[in-house]
Amino acid sequence: MPELPEVETTARTLRPRITGRRVTGVRGVDWPRMLPNTSEADMQAALCGHTVTEVDRRGKYLLIGFDDEQWVMVHRKMSGNLLLVPGEMPLEAHTHLVVALEGGEDLRLVDARKFGRVYLFHGRDQLDEFLAERLGPDSLLELDEKLLAAKLHKRKGRIKTLLLDQAFVAGVGNLYADEALWEARLHPLRSAESLSTREVYRLARAIKAVLVMGIERRGTSFSTYRDSDGVPGENQEFLNAYGREGQPCPRCGALIRRIVIGQRSAFFCPKEQKLRSQ
């Protein structure tokens, strides 16, 4: 599942390869629901002949800016991949959007589950408004100990649920939330207000650490994730909690447990991540 590190990796890979390049055509839309506020014809009209000026990321959204102030925003949800491939390559199964670039390469959205979404915004203001309505501070760029402490103050919700709420902090998903809570030795069901200052600081540093490590390893390839050059990441080799039910905790050897919180699995070490803080 692409979370912040996977989207950041894609942005870093794409940035030098598509910036300054002109769009020659938009095609291949076979599932209009993936374009909630636009259409193939709309995108063709807005982008064709225009040049990519920026590649950016906010939370789990990938942003591509053009010289006519248009912005394309992609959310890959669970199974989406954004690939940069030679235009002559046959379309692989589940390709739902093709943006052809000058020089003969295609930017292709491939998504077996069709949960991914592509938006088109006319101007930075429209884009910023959309993001401001949905996203809290970016967990890589804006979150620090003091901000996390302020945001958690007097919140009664479960810490893991809050971390997954993109309006609370943007970019953390199920996998990195579990890894951060493991790193900080905090039980996922702890209520936010029960955390001590020390624990909140530990958590803020853990979030940053797992995201930075994820980026250094070019993301976690759980199931289908690939970077835009088709290469899987390496972080799945280094997971401590996520997906490791029944396997020993790398720190203490206790067996990792899996519970369900808000219809989502949560993996943790029952020995080191206690519900009652001591």
Add this chain to the structure above:
DNA sequence: CCACGATCCTGCTAGC
């Protein structure tokens, strides 16, 4: 404010 359940999709797996 908080929790829970349904929804969207389809590849994969467990179970028969």
Add this chain to the structure above:
DNA sequence: TGCTAGCAGGATCGTG
């Protein structure tokens, strides 16, 4: 072997 039922998972929406 072949089939099917059920699960996974991010975001959003509706209900309690």
